Amino acid sequence: MASRGGAFAFVALCLLDLALHGAAEPLAPAMFVFGDSTVDVGNNNYLKKCKIECKADYPRYGVDYPDQAPTGRFSNGYNLADQLAQLLGFPESPPPFLSLPNDSLIPQMSKGISFASGGSGLLDNTSSHACGEVLSMTNQVRNFTSLARQWKIENQTAADLVTKSLFFISVGSNDLFEHADITVDNRNDTEFLQLLVASYSSYLKDLHRAGAKKFSVVSPSLLGCCPSQRLIAQESKDFDKYGCFGSANNLSKQLYPMIASMLHDLTLELPGMNYSLGDSIRMAEGVFNNTHTPAYNFTVLSKACCGVGDFGASGCNSSVPLCQNRANYMFWDKFHPTDAASAVTAKELFGNTGSFVHPINVQQLVTSQP
Incomplete structure (x- = not known):
């Protein structure tokens, strides 16, 4: 993702982490990914009606990904799902659902699948105008539960594998983007946020009914x-x-404490459910408030690496300038973080001990007994 030096440094971090664990096997049997463009690894590439504004399968996306390939990740390299997957011991995020032939879907379930789709939100109509077509969270969860049902019929160990797998979810930002565009006099923030949380709760219940027990949730x-x-x-x-x-x-x-309360309440309702909630707001504030500390190497916090005009907010493509010191930029394009910024977030999600994740981190989550 970042500059070559930043990418090599992160690879070294991953190798060190695996060495400390003393095992080559991933910490979870599989990882299933749901959400939006922060974790999409290419599902939107296969949606014919999806507008180019909601795709990332063209240069300069992927400039720091292996072979400089634009894969559909909204990043210069790896995204948050990749970064967390690497810390778990996987090479990168599981593959996009829509990229898999029908006869390979069930076999792939034992390793994981990404159902995430750039532009999606907690509400079904989110980004319908801006993107034309996305995989809504309703469809993402439905696709997983359908596969899980078939997998359990064909494989006696499937239920146990689902229980031990990590369900990683990053969603909600696009709902908030659209709502913030509505004039204050014409919107009801409390009612809207309650609707988002109710939808979130419904998705988690559906996944739990399909066997999911371990949820890593990232707040907007x-x-x-x-x-x-x-x-x-x-x-x-x-x-x-x-x-x-x-x-x-x-x-x-306003949304973060509502999500936190909802997750806590669900653990009292759903047997065996366990979760790790990443507080992305406090993580971002940590960067903005500590720009010159060794923990954060970001010196450009407001301008996109790929883009022109004020804040580099024009959009990213092969015709616009590209910054060279990508490890120092917090934002890759007008919406998304650089791979260097995603790496910091993934590290905190995985191993932070209370400042940015609650009640446990992802490492503790995946190694806990279901």
Whole structure:
């Protein structure tokens, strides 16, 4: 993802982590990924009606991915799902669901599948206009549960494997982006956020009924700080203390405790459910408040690496300039983090001991007894 040096450093970190665990086998038998463009590894490539604005299968995407291949990841290299998968001992994220031939879907279930789709949200109609076509969370969960049902019929150990596998979910940002665009006088934030949380709860219950027990959930971050939203803040004069779009960040900050409460309540309702919740808001604040500490190497926090104009918010393609020091940029394009930023997030999700993840981290989650 980042510059070559940043990429090599992260590979070294992964190797060290595996060495410390003393085993070549992944810490979970499989990883199943759900959500939006922060974790999509190419499902949108196969959606014929999906607009190019919601695809990443062209240069300069993938400039730091092996062979500089644009795979559909909304990143210069690996994305958050890849980074976390590597810390778990996998080579990268599991493959996109739509890339798999029908006869390989069931065999692939023992290793994991990514159902994530750029542009998707917690609500079915999210991004329907902006993207044309995405795999909604409803369809993502339905695709998994259908495969799980068939897999259990064909494989006696399938149920046990599902129980021990990691279910990684990063979703909600696109819902908030769209809602923040509505004028304050014409929206009800509380009612909207409650609807999002109710939808989230429904998806988790469906996955639990299909056998899922271990959930790693990532909350939407400070959305108002990505380059596209900083541009909106500049035009609307709606700034917060970071110079970001205040309305969008306020929505993120309201949603996080609601997700946290919902997850806690579900553990009391759903037998065997366990979870790790990543607080992306506090992670982002840690970067913004500690820009010169050794823990964070990001010196460009408001401008996209790939893009032109104010904040580099024009969009990323082969015709726009590309920054060279990608490991120092927090944002790759007008919406998405660089692979260097994703690496920091993945490391915190995996091993943080309380500041950014609750009640346990992903390493503790996957090694716990189901």
